[in-house]
Amino acid sequence: MMRCFAGCLFLLVMLLPARAVERWPVETWTPAFDYTGQARSLDYAPLRTASKPWRICASYPHLKDSYWLSVNYGMVEQAKRLGVRLKVVEAGGYPNLYRQIAQIKDCAKTSDVLIVGPVSFSGLTPAIRDISKTMPVIAAINDIDSEGITAKTGVSWTAMGDAVGNYFASRHPKGQPATKIAWFPGPKGAGWVKFVEDGLLPRLANSSADIVAVKWGDTGFETQLLLLEEVLEEHPDIDYIVGSAVTADAAVSLLRTKGMSRSIKILADYFTHGTYRAIKRGKVLAAPTDSPVMQGRIAIDQAIRALEGKLLFKHVGPLIQMIDQASIEKLNVTESLAPAWFKPTFQAK
Numbered sequence: 194m195m196r197c198f199a200g201c202l203f204l205l206v207m208l209l210p211a212r213a214v215e216r217w218p219v220e221t222w223t224p225a226f227d228y229t230g231q232a233r234s235l236d237y238a239p240l241r242t243a244s245k246p247w248r249i250c251a252s253y254p255h256l257k258d259s260y261w262l263s264v265n266y267g268m269v270e271q272a273k274r275l276g277v278r279l280k281v282v283e284a285g286g287y288p289n290l291y292r293q294i295a296q297i298k299d300c301a302k303t304s305d306v307l308i309v310g311p312v313s314f315s316g317l318t319p320a321i322r323d324i325s326k327t328m329p330v331i332a333a334i335n336d337i338d339s340e341g342i343t344a345k346t347g348v349s350w351t352a353m354g355d356a357v358g359n360y361f362a363s364r365h366p367k368g369q370p371a372t373k374i375a376w377f378p379g380p381k382g383a384g385w386v387k388f389v390e391d392g393l394l395p396r397l398a399n400s401s402a403d404i405v406a407v408k409w410g411d412t413g414f415e416t417q418l419l420l421l422e423e424v425l426e427e428h429p430d431i432d433y434i435v436g437s438a439v440t441a442d443a444a445v446s447l448l449r450t451k452g453m454s455r456s457i458k459i460l461a462d463y464f465t466h467g468t469y470r471a472i473k474r475g476k477v478l479a480a481p482t483d484s485p486v487m488q489g490r491i492a493i494d495q496a497i498r499a500l501e502g503k504l505l506f507k508h509v510g511p512l513i514q515m516i517d518q519a520s521i522e523k524l525n526v527t528e529s530l531a532p533a534w535f536k537p538t539f540q541a542k
Contacts, residue, residue: 225508226339228349250300251308266531267489287380329499346492348510350388358396377436442467484511
């Protein structure tokens with residue numbers, strides 16, 4: 194009887210379908226770390242487990258908006274899934290270069306690998322060069338000088354800007370009456386701002402856009418709100434506000450207060466919970482998503498692969514999707530946005 198039971202159980206197990214291998218659609222670049230190189234799409238197979246409970250330290254520019262909160266969620270969930278320890282530090286904003294340098298140096302003392310979302314393209318390079326002598330360094334989200342970098346998780350911010358510019362140009366082609374734009378690039382020196390402009394501005398130049406105001410500043414809500422108030426005082430007749438997701442959030446609030454929501458349209462150059470809700474309600478026209486939750490997951494996977502000698506692709510990132518009211522229902526929200534219950538998390542294991 195027992196032999197029969199064992200044999201039947203074995204047969205049942207053999208007949209059960211094998212668990213599907215998880216795949217993430219991504220892009221990779223050749224040569225690595227060069228977004229002007231050859232891009233190709235592939236299905237990325239993440240690790241199922243880590244060989245040991247590695248110690249990972251991740252440094253963010255800030256956790257002031259839901260974009261980095263979504264990155265945080267992706268990292269925390271992937272670290273838990275793979276059984277590794279994660280410590281998170283954040284610099285408090287893009288002006289705080291020296292704080293982030295101190296944080297990553299401190300991280301290097303107690304971690305096996307460093308993940309860094311940089312506040313500056315080149316300002317961290319000397320510190321990263323030294324840290325990379327003792328451990329892998331994974332660049333995440335914002336672009337950075339490749340010296341000392343083992344692998345990168347990210348998308349081309351030039352392509353993000355291009356997506357926004359192309360969307361605008363399709364609505365306002367060259368030859369139509371001028372469309373007045375106020376442009377809010379973000380903080381000068383941040384690793385993504387210049388690249389967004391490199392993609393956006395050529396597209397706008399080939400449209401009816403007339404950029405009448407440019408306002409630089411940190412991506413904190415209060416800072417962006419003050420900049421928006423300045424622009425509306427100087428140029429009350431603008432047609433579009435184009436800027437960060439935080440700019441878009443602040444603009445929705447300010448335009449509603451001033452009764453200007455119908456006369457001024459909003460485009461964001463990345464995607465957060467606020468832009469998701471505003472697009473659904475028709476308050477923001479569109480924004481590109483680079484799937485920050487997935488980027489957080491990929492960064493953890495790359496960190497472990499680098500430690501275990503399993504790094505297959507040195508530079509990968511999710512596919513960019515332009516989201517508006519026509520496409521938002523097709524979006525896999527779990528790849529872009531942390532759940533509503535998730536709070537900033539600084540330790541995970």
